Amino acid sequence: MFDPWFTLMVVVVVFPVGWLSIVSTPRIRRRVLANRIANSDLTSRAQEVFAAVKVVKANRAESRVFDRFSADSIRALDTAYFLRLDMALITLVVGLLAGSTLILSEYIMVSWIIDQRDTFLGALVASLIGFAVWNYGAYRIAMGQVAGFAFGMRGLLGIWMRMQDLFLALERAFFLLDIEPEVDDPENPLPFPIRVARVRWHNVVFGYNPDQPILRGIDLEAGAGSITAIVGATGSGKSTLMSLLLRLYDPDSGRIEVNDVDLKDMAVDDVRRHAAIALQKNVLFANTIANNIGFGNPTAEPAAIETAATIACAHDFIEAQSKGYNTELGERGAKLSAGQRQRLSIARAVLRDAPILILDEPTASLDAQTEQRVLTNLTTWGKDKVIFLITHRLSTIRNADQIAFLEDGRIVETGSHDELTRLENGRYRAFVETETVETSP
Ligand SMILES: Nc1ncnc2c1ncn2[C@@H]1O[C@H](COP(=O)(O)OP(=O)(O)O)[C@@H](O)[C@H]1O
Ligand SMILES: [Mg+2]
Structure with a gap:
């Protein structure tokens, strides 16, 4: 005698809810996956940005990094939003269905019992028991739905809180790229000289903390x-x-x-456009080798990228990669040795073709012979450029046109290797002697 009602319940509740679950599960699963990927992309991008601030700034790529970063973060927000929206909608529909079925069925049951009461006492008892039993089941289902609703609400709250987190992270990344309290653009900036003849430090004093000068009167000309x-x-x-x-x-x-x-009389952007830098801890991005070399120079031709790589002694190992210049780097891509990474960063700096080139220990992981080859290539390539080289390797230092010896925040000696080693009690001479002793067997 419960058949009609069971049929009703199956038709109104079980069937739609089952169908909904079957239909929505893959969709939800896709959303979860998309959400996870977007979040991890965003996290690694954020880490890239933090690690890369110096390289990004020096390459004047702030706006491009911003664009990529904000595209990623919007994607992460979108996927999180759609996932939770789907979940909330499904919970809502299931809850509404179950709730309305409960009310509807109770109404039907009660009127059915009242109708039958006079006729069959046994039926009344049976139906009352059935009613109670069913009601208990329905109650539990309804409670489940109520809990589901609450969970949905908590989910919504969760999204809101995560969005706050995300905004905080975004704000932080933007803040890091934005802060330049020490550096202002002049109101009427002078253009950067078309032909750079020399760079000169004139009695330069500087400290990250003003009471603790790091440079105490630097004089240097190159x-x-x-x-x-x-x-x-x-x-x-x-x-x-x-x-x-x-x-x-x-x-x-x-x-x-x-x-x-004076550098201060020129726009910051203009100054950075004219100087390229390669660092010891260089930053490579999860992108192809070609795009990593072209990082400061997004319109570079493949031929120019190859030339830069050749100068940096990187061409041969790049060609040996599975997809050559199109090999992907990063977590899911090819792993390079420290020396290979350094050569890519030198190639990146060379490709910039700026009149000033700074090599801040980017050859530290190269063997002496490769470092020498890179330097020889750079000398030929950089005939009209001002090149600064920071390295500890004596065999390279001695070939420089000029050596500047830095001590206690001052440049205490400048000159060629031959000139400086001739100085009695010379600081550079003492350095050469210890290096020679240390590197001799
Ligand atoms: N961003 C910074 N903030 C504060 N102190 C710094 C920063 N960078 C470097 N220093 C400090 O300035 C001094 C010189 O550092 P650095 O120029 O990196 O030396 P070097 O390149 O010769 O090894 C060190 O005492 C270092 O701790
Ligand atoms: Mg250093």
Whole structure:
């Protein structure tokens, strides 16, 4: 006698809910997957951005990185939103169905019992028991749905909170790329000289913390067509000296000039456009080798990329990769050795073809012979460029046109290897002697 009602329940509740589950499960699963991928892409992109601030800034690629980063974060937000929306909608439909069925069935049951009461006492008892039993089941289903609803609401709350997290992370990334309190564009910037003849530090004082100067009166001049090796102990301020040339910071006092123009009188962007840098800890992106070399130069021709790679002694190992220049790097792509990564970053700097080239220990992981080859190539290629080289390897330093010895925040000696080794009690001479002792067997 419960058949009609069971049929009703099957038709109204079980069937639609079952159908809904079957239909929605793959959809939800897709959403979960998309959500997960988008989030992990966003996380790795955020990590890239944090690690890359210096490289990104020096390559003036802030806006491109922003675009990529915001596209990724929007995708992550979208997928999270659609996932939760789907879940909430399904919960809502199931809840509504179950709830309305419950009310409808109770109504039917009660009127059915009332109709039959006079006729069959047994039926009444049976139906009452059935009613109670069913009601208990229905109650549990309804409770489940109520809990589901609450869960859905919690889910919504969860999205909201995660969105807050995400916004916070975004704000942080943007903040890191944006802060340049020390560096201002002048109101009427002078153009960067078309032909760079020389770069000059004139009594430059600088400290990250003003009471703790790192550079205490730097005087240094470097001409076009020369390689200047900056030599000094770790922490002596070699990288800081180069950061000032990129206007990552401005001196506290003194000036840095290109020809006779103070860097401060030029636009920050203009200064960075004219200087390329390769670092020891260089940043490669999850992208193809070609695009990594072309990072500072998105319109570069493949031929130009190959030429730059050849100068950096990277062409041969790139060709040996599975897809050559189109080989993907990164977590899911090819892994390169430290020396190979450094050569890519040198190629990236070479491709920029800027009048000023800074090599801040990007040859540290190369063997002496490869470092020498890279330097020889750079000398030929950079005939009209001002090149600064920071390295600890004596065999390379001695070939530089000029050596600047940095100590206690000052450049204490400048000259060629021969000139400096002739100085009695010379600082560079002492350095050469310890190096020679250390590297001799
Ligand atoms: N971003 C920074 N903030 C504060 N201090 C820094 C920063 N970068 C470097 N320093 C400090 O400045 C000094 C010189 O560092 P650096 O120029 O990197 O030396 P080098 O390149 O010769 O090893 C070190 O004492 C270092 O701890
Ligand atoms: Mg350094």
